[in-house]
Structure formats: structure tokens, C-alpha cells
Amino acid sequence: MAVGSTEIPQGKLVIRNIGLLLSGDLKQPILEGDTIVAVDGIITAVGKERDCNIDAADRLVDAKGTTVSPGLIDSHVHPVFGDWTPRQNQLGWMDSFLHGGVTTMISAGEVHLPGRPRDVVGLKALAITAQRAFSAFRPGGVKIIAGAPVVEKEMTEEDFRDLAAAGVGMLGEIGLGGVKTAPEAKKMVGWARTYGLQSTIHTGGPSIPGSGLIDADVVLEADPDVIGHINGGHTALPLDQVRCLCERCRRAVEIVHNGNELAALHALRTTMELDQAERIILGTDSPAGSGVQPLGILRLLALLSSFGNVPAELAFCFATGNTARVRRLNCGLIEPGRAADFVIMDRAQHSAGRDLLDSVHKGDLPGIGMVIIDGLIRIGRSRNTPPATVTPEIVKQ
Numbered sequence: 436m437a438v439g440s441t442e443i444p445q446g447k448l449v450i451r452n453i454g455l456l457l458s459g460d461l462k463q464p465i466l467e468g469d470t471i472v473a474v475d476g477i478i479t480a481v482g483k484e485r486d487c488n489i490d491a492a493d494r495l496v497d498a499k500g501t502t503v504s505p506g507l508i509d510s511h512v513h514p515v516f517g518d519w520t521p522r523q524n525q526l527g528w529m530d531s532f533l534h535g536g537v538t539t540m541i542s543a544g545e546v547h548l549p550g551r552p553r554d555v556v557g558l559k560a561l562a563i564t565a566q567r568a569f570s571a572f573r574p575g576g577v578k579i580i581a582g583a584p585v586v587e588k589e590m591t592e593e594d595f596r597d598l599a600a601a602g603v604g605m606l607g608e609i610g611l612g613g614v615k616t617a618p619e620a621k622k623m624v625g626w627a628r629t630y631g632l633q634s635t636i637h638t639g640g641p642s643i644p645g646s647g648l649i650d651a652d653v654v655l656e657a658d659p660d661v662i663g664h665i666n667g668g669h670t671a672l673p674l675d676q677v678r679c680l681c682e683r684c685r686r687a688v689e690i691v692h693n694g695n696e697l698a699a700l701h702a703l704r705t706t707m708e709l710d711q712a713e714r715i716i717l718g719t720d721s722p723a724g725s726g727v728q729p730l731g732i733l734r735l736l737a738l739l740s741s742f743g744n745v746p747a748e749l750a751f752c753f754a755t756g757n758t759a760r761v762r763r764l765n766c767g768l769i770e771p772g773r774a775a776d777f778v779i780m781d782r783a784q785h786s787a788g789r790d791l792l793d794s795v796h797k798g799d800l801p802g803i804g805m806v807i808i809d810g811l812i813r814i815g816r817s818r819n820t821p822p823a824t825v826t827p828e829i830v831k832q
């Protein structure tokens with residue numbers, strides 16, 4: 436199991452000779468420039484090499500003309516403790532996601548914990564413990580934002596105030612616990628908003644025996660910050676309800692890998708038609724019955740770009756800048772002041788695509804050559820993606 440440190444590495448990182456720079460920002464998804472400089476884990480300069488101060492680098496990477504994107508963010512995972520999941524009894528799943536370019540994961544509830552407490556004191560204690568534990572533990576360097584309580588009917592406004600005061604920043608998916616009806620969900624979302632906790636809801640049919648249906652009427656009345664897995668997890672709502680949610684709710688549209696792919700494409704097309712691409716964020720909803728998907732975010736990007744006919748550079752924004760903005764994270768964009776979290780990748784060997792973006796638009800996965808978190812090189816060539824045609828070179832480390 437990977438041992439994670441939460442220490443921010445000191446020193447200066449320079450990435451030069453970048454062939455394509457993906458910003459993560461829908462307004463300008465491709466940046467001019469071939470160089471990124473980061474100091475003590477934070478980006479300080481982006482642009483042409485001649486305009487950046489690249490002297491005295493502690494770590495120097497030659498990207499060899501390949502593509503750099505912000506690290507990918509998985510908006511919907513279900514961690515438990517450590518780098519272990521009881522759902523498929525697997526060790527090291529988060530480290531495997533790092534090899535899929537994921538540098539940040541967001542908990543939608545630590546719902547798989549064996550014996551998960553459902554009483555109010557217990558569920559609050561679990562959320563606080565998960566928040567603390569994952570603040571102090573980063574498998575492979577991946578940032579796990581956890582501590583997402585699964586709300587129950589017995590909770591009062593005071594419980595939300597306590598959670599916020601204890602450092603809990605979000606709710607788990609509403610609907611995984613005993614709160615199922617619109618009035619109950621609306622009340623909990625309101626309390627969460629009052630105390631600065633972000634809210635999300637389980638949209639669609641039950642995931643596993645014991646969980647329930649949340650339909651469009653409940654989501655609309657509850658009005659959570661994130662329409663959690665709008666394409667179901669796994670069972671989707673009828674497509675007219677998916678459309679209705681895109682049209683009538685203004686909140687984030689979360690599309691997940693472990694959902695209904697037809698509904699995913701319907702949600703994508705509807706949101707794009709509404710000219711509201713900034714609402715689209717991506718998650719895997721793993722671990723799940725379908726297993727653990729280390730390449731889930733990349734696969735979802737490729738699905739949406741190819742079948743959904745969205746330019747690949749925009750699809751990358753869904754999994755980076757959009758999610759960072761919705762989730763209020765200091766990553767997901769390549770600009771000064773942001774966390775130095777990067778994926779360096781290239782067209783996979785023998786892809787029919789002529790370059791990285793074309794290969795993703797044709798439905799292929801990119802080959803990852805390096806992942807950097809907080810300015811530190813965490814892995815070289817990925818063990819999970821198909822091999823990149825060209826990989827970056829570490830000139831100095």
C-alpha cells in the first residue's frame with residue numbers, strides 16, 4: 436500500500452518543451468506557451484520559455500513536445516479508510532487512480548464502511564474521523580477530500596452547525612441514508628447551505644439493495660449544489676427527467692462512469708444545447724458493483740468526446756477546471772496561484788488519432804507519461820494506461 440505524505444514539497448519545478456498546454460478553463464481550453472514554473476507546490480508562471488524564469492530549478496522536466504493538463508479530479512468516490520475498499524475488497528485502488536491521471540478525489544460518502552453507524556452521534560463522528568484521516572493521508576500523493584456524512588432524518592440544524600465547526604465541508608449523497616422525500620432533503624440542503632456545507636444528492640434508482648429511488652421532482656425541490664450522478668448510479672431516471680433536471684435546475688450536472696451511458700450522453704447534449712457546459716463535472720462513483728476503475732475519468736472523457744462529439748480539450752475541462760470551481764478547490768486550472776498538479780500525456784501508441792486531442796475524440800485513451808502533485812513527480816509512465824507514444828524526461832530531480 437502506498438504511504439502518503441501531506442507535506443507540500445519545497446523547491447522549484449520547471450516543465451519545459453510542452454507541445455500542448457490544456458488549461459482546464461472552458462473559456463480558453465488551450466494555452467499559448469511551452470513552459471510551467473512552480474515553486475513550493477504552487478504554479479508561479481505559465482508561458483513561453485523565454486518569458487519565464489527557469490533558472491535554478493530543483494526539478495526539471497523536459498516534456499518532449501507532449502501534452503500537459505491539470506491533474507484530473509474525480510468528483511464522486513466512496514472511500515472508507517486508508518487505500519482500501521471493502522466494496523470489492525481491494526487494496527491500493529487510489530494509487531491505481533493516480534496511474535489514471537487522478538490527483539484529487541472527492542468523497543460522496545464513506546458509505547461502504549462495514550458496520551457504518553446510522554445514529555446521529557455515530558455518523559457525525561465517522562464524518563469527522565474520515566475528514567481528519569484523509570487530510571493526513573494521501574496515497575501516492577493523491578488528495579482525498581473526505582468526511583461526507585450520510586444524513587439521516589433525526590438530524591437537527593445544530594448537527595449541521597457542529598459538523599461545519601468540526602471542519603466537515605460537505606454532505607454525502609442525500610438518499611443513501613434514511614432521508615428520501617423532497618421536504619426532508621430540502622430541509623437538510625438548506626441547513627447545509629446555512630453552514631457552508633456543500634450538498635449532493637443520489638439521482639436515480641437504488642444502487643444496491645437498501646438504497647432508494649430519487650426522482651427529478653425530489654432533486655428539483657431539494658435543490659442540492661450537485662445533481663449527483665445525473666446518469667444514475669447505475670439506474671438512470673427516464674431521459675425526459677434527465678432533460679428536465681438539466682433545464683430546470685441550475686446546479687452542477689455530475690456525470691459518472693458507473694452510470695447509464697445513454698443517460699450520460701443525453702445529459703451532456705442537453706447541457707451543451709443550453710450553452711451551460713460550465714455545469715458539467717465528472718466522477719466515477721467507484722468503488723461500486725462494477726468494480727474499481729482506475730481509468731474511469733479518462734474513459735468518461737473519451738466517451739463524452741467521441742460519442743458526444745465534444746472537442747477533447749473541452750472534455751478535459753469537465754474533469755479539471757469545472758470540478759475545481761464547483762467544489763471550490765485550488766487545483767484544476769493551469770494558472771499562477773493554483774496547485775501544481777499535472778498530468779503529462781501523449782497519444783497512445785498506434786492510436787488512429789493524429790495527435791492527443793484527435794485520439795481522445797476518436798474514443799481512445801491517452802497514454803500517461805508522468806503525474807505531478809504539488810510540484811513533485813509522483814509517477815513516470817503509467818502502469819495502467821496504454822503506453823504513450825512519447826514520454827517526458829526527468830532532466831533533474
Ligand SMILES: [Zn+2]
Pocket residue numbers: 608637638642663664668
Ligand atoms: Zn449514488
